[in-house]
Amino acid sequence: MKRYPQYFELNEKGSSILNKIKGESVPASAANLKPEEMLRYIATNIEEDMLILIKNPDTEQYDEYVLRAAVSLMPAGFNPLDKLNQPLTTIHGPVPGYVQKLQTAMNKFFTRLQAHEYYVRNNWSLQTHTNLCAPTGSHATKEESVKIHPLYPSDLDFNKCFFRVEKQCFTRLPKTGADLMFIRTYTTSLMQLREHLTHEQKEILCSAIDGLTGDLAIYKKRIQWGEAAKSFIQGESNGSQPIPKDYTFVH
Known part of the structure; x- marks a missing residue:
């Protein structure tokens, strides 16, 4: 109000x-x-999705915060029901390198979060479908990757392929001490996005796509849409560009 x-x-x-x-x-x-x-x-x-996490000292994994309640209307690559009552490490289980690179920092962040503090972070991905609610179709596993083949630009309708960004805001509720996470999802079609990007911004985006390598390239399905998206963003949208011969991944 x-x-x-x-x-x-x-x-x-x-x-x-x-x-x-x-x-x-x-x-x-x-x-x-x-x-x-x-x-x-x-x-x-x-408008935002909302998640409430509560510290549970009885969890077996690292005294972590546990997802206890949520309004999740726009998930990307997971079923929210599967995450309920799970600690952070289990929630992020499919994310490559989470335990090795992010687990400790994430646990410290959620523990140190204070009431009346607001932290904002963004993440991004590309999706080749039109679903805002997308519990499936956005991610892939190593086992699934052997059946995934790189797409040509002509395989895609770039009005229906989206640059998807999550704006995530974190704070702590003052009375209960629970951690609160809000997520607002933004989607922009690659057709619209390309029209508004400068040449330098196109290079930055293509460089970010190239930065998705190894297991992360599989998880984000970059192995499927990466070269096609780059070709379109750079203006090579007629679909005649062949996939490079060295465009392979070790599974």
């Missing part, structure tokens, strides 16, 4: 909040709501 008073208004009794965009009201207090009801109100009034 403070940020968007033109859209959200408290009624005279102070018992409900009117969402003027939808013409619907939600309770002003969660005191009498079941957790599922509260999550449903959040999901239908806030």
Whole structure:
């Protein structure tokens, strides 16, 4: 109500909040709501996905934070139900190199997070489908990679291929000490993106695509769309460019 008073208004009794965009009201207090009801109100009034993680000293893995509640409408490459009640390391199990490179830092970050602090990070990927809710189709395993073949630009409709960015915001709830994570997802078609990128920005994006190597190239499915996307971004969109002969990966 403070940020968007033109859209959200408290009624005279102070018992409900009117969402003027939808013409619907939600309770002003969660005191009498079941957790599922509260999550449903959040999901239908806030654009971001929301995750609540609570420290669980009884977990076997590194005294980690555990995902205890979530509103996840736009997952990319995973089923949110599979992540519920799982510690961070298990949640990130499919991510190549997580244990070796990220586990310790992630655990420290979630433990040191303080109320009224807000940390923002972004990640990106390319997807060759139109699904915002994409529990499958965005990632691949080593076993699946043997059946994946590189695509030509002519294989793809770049109006339906998207540069997908997650803006993730982290903070801690002051009363419970639970960690809160918000995720807003942005998607831009490669057709639209290419029209607005400078030559230098195109080179930066293609360099970032080249930076996805080894197991990460498999996980992100870069082995499938990488060369086709680069060819299109650089303006070689007629589909006549052959895949380089040395474009191979060791599985």
